[in-house]
Amino acid sequence: MHLGLGAFHRSHQAWYTQHASDAAEWGIAAFTGRRPDAATALSTQDCLYTLVERSAGGDSFEVIGSIVEAVDGANVDRLCELIAANETAVVMLTITEAAYGLAADGTFDADSPAAADDLRALSAIAAGGTGAPGSPLGRLVLALAGRRDSGGGPLAVVSCDNLSANGDVARRAVLGLAAALGTGLGEWIGANVSFVSTSVDRITPRTTAEDIEEVAEQCGYSDSSPVVAEPFRNWVLSGDFPAGRPRWEEAGAVVVDDIEPYENRKLWLLNGSHSILAYAGQLRGHSTVAQALADPVCRKAVEDFWDEAANHLNADGLAIPQYRQALLERFGNARIAHRLAQIAADGTTKLRMRAVPVLMAERAAGCTGAGSALMLAAWIDYVATSQDFQDPLASEIQAANTLEGGERVRALLRLVSASIGNDAAIVDLVQGLCGSLTANKAAAAVPTRP
Numbered sequence: 001m002h003l004g005l006g007a008f009h010r011s012h013q014a015w016y017t018q019h020a021s022d023a024a025e026w027g028i029a030a031f032t033g034r035r036p037d038a039a040t041a042l043s044t045q046d047c048l049y050t051l052v053e054r055s056a057g058g059d060s061f062e063v064i065g066s067i068v069e070a071v072d073g074a075n076v077d078r079l080c081e082l083i084a085a086n087e088t089a090v091v092m093l094t095i096t097e098a099a100y101g102l103a104a105d106g107t108f109d110a111d112s113p114a115a116a117d118d119l120r121a122l123s124a125i126a127a128g129g130t131g132a133p134g135s136p137l138g139r140l141v142l143a144l145a146g147r148r149d150s151g152g153g154p155l156a157v158v159s160c161d162n163l164s165a166n167g168d169v170a171r172r173a174v175l176g177l178a179a180a181l182g183t184g185l186g187e188w189i190g191a192n193v194s195f196v197s198t199s200v201d202r203i204t205p206r207t208t209a210e211d212i213e214e215v216a217e218q219c220g221y222s223d224s225s226p227v228v229a230e231p232f233r234n235w236v237l238s239g240d241f242p243a244g245r246p247r248w249e250e251a252g253a254v255v256v257d258d259i260e261p262y263e264n265r266k267l268w269l270l271n272g273s274h275s276i277l278a279y280a281g282q283l284r285g286h287s288t289v290a291q292a293l294a295d296p297v298c299r300k301a302v303e304d305f306w307d308e309a310a311n312h313l314n315a316d317g318l319a320i321p322q323y324r325q326a327l328l329e330r331f332g333n334a335r336i337a338h339r340l341a342q343i344a345a346d347g348t349t350k351l352r353m354r355a356v357p358v359l360m361a362e363r364a365a366g367c368t369g370a371g372s373a374l375m376l377a378a379w380i381d382y383v384a385t386s387q388d389f390q391d392p393l394a395s396e397i398q399a400a401n402t403l404e405g406g407e408r409v410r411a412l413l414r415l416v417s418a419s420i421g422n423d424a425a426i427v428d429l430v431q432g433l434c435g436s437l438t439a440n441k442a443a444a445a446v447p448t449r450p
């Protein structure tokens, strides 16, 4: 099963499942998150779609068939039916970082609007009423209650979202929501559901109309739902699969006992620098990752942050210099038009995992942390100028934006993390960096496109 049918699941977990040595024994039922569109489009073509692997040198095409059913996420009856089935072994999630209802301290926030709605819906069901939760995790909790009742047995929930310790985060959110259905469900989940943590990597931008045209021209058939991704892919998993899983390792996935060093390497070096490029790049007039990286001001901001992060990535075998070099090549692939506006979304949740841990580690080591602080300053400048940023705390950001100077910086930083927002020296540091990325904007080396 999969929740959050979008581009990434189709370029990553569906690819690994298709290439597992026992692929013929498995099929994925994938549910959308907030809209039915992706399921409707895929269903009309038997859930088959083209994966376009886009390197700097050209494109190659592969039809992926590992998804066997695509369903509107609002079809909670079908979700419950499939999760109750004994044959269901794994539930994968790509529902975005913002969908886990994380509070600024990393705990589950039962008061976030989506969680509060789900808790109300689940409590009403527990009291014998009708209705259904509206978020993927709320729906999953209802379906897990059905599995318990039907004796479907244990299974694994595998978060594939860019969150540190994503399995633990998923467990906290599921248990937080399950409380509304009575304490017995939490106990059953504790005993029967394994929350697997993963580090996932494959740059997969949103599909464009040009991508659809290209597939028609090159492949000679019409595909409404191709997905474009870079050639690179990586999947590191840690946790138990009590009901089995496809042999993903035969397709290159890696199973480890301690995932933290891999997660930190990926979240800090790749996603952290993506966030710098997203905010600094847009402030400087760029719209894609490749354009922003070619701007020396953005490139320096990335390298400075990487230097800081590397100080705290010390586990054996991480090969940080090679990883950095590979990232420069991957980001520089201008044929992958990775939009900075897409990466910029949900900054409060993302910066908590991308900037804050490195900043705190640097300061604990007696350094300034200016490279990580610049990521936060870029975000603060971005939310002042962007008219249409997306964030689970958008209204709180708007309220903070009505303040001035240090008060505004402090209020915005508190939305990311109380520990940095309440630290006067960090607030001063970040405030001093605000505006610095655009101060020499005229020096940007790259012509920009709208």
Ligand SMILES: NC(=O)c1ccc[n+]([C@@H]2O[C@H](COP(=O)([O-])OP(=O)(O)OC[C@H]3O[C@@H](n4cnc5c(N)ncnc54)[C@H](O)[C@@H]3O)[C@@H](O)[C@H]2O)c1
Binding pocket: 003, 004, 005, 006, 007, 008, 009, 031, 032, 033, 034, 035, 094, 095, 096, 097, 098, 099, 135, 136, 160, 161, 162, 163, 200, 201, 202, 203, 204, 205
């Ligand atoms: N695209 C990539 O390159 C990439 C790479 C690695 C990891 N990821 C992870 O996968 C996630 C999904 O990526 P994608 O490219 O498929 O994105 P997407 O925008 O296509 O979204 C995937 C699904 O999540 C649902 N969703 C979005 N916001 C939600 C919310 N607030 N609450 C509930 N559901 C929501 C959508 O409806 C959709 O079904 C990312 O957020 C990231 O955590 C993506």
Ligand SMILES: O=P(O)(O)OC[C@@H](O)[C@@H](O)[C@H](O)[C@H](O)CO
Binding pocket: 097, 162, 200, 201, 202, 203, 204, 270, 271, 274, 275, 342, 343
């Ligand atoms: O999808 P997000 O919003 O978590 O982050 C945007 C990008 O940084 C991200 O999607 C990367 O492309 C991806 O993590 C590469 O594996």
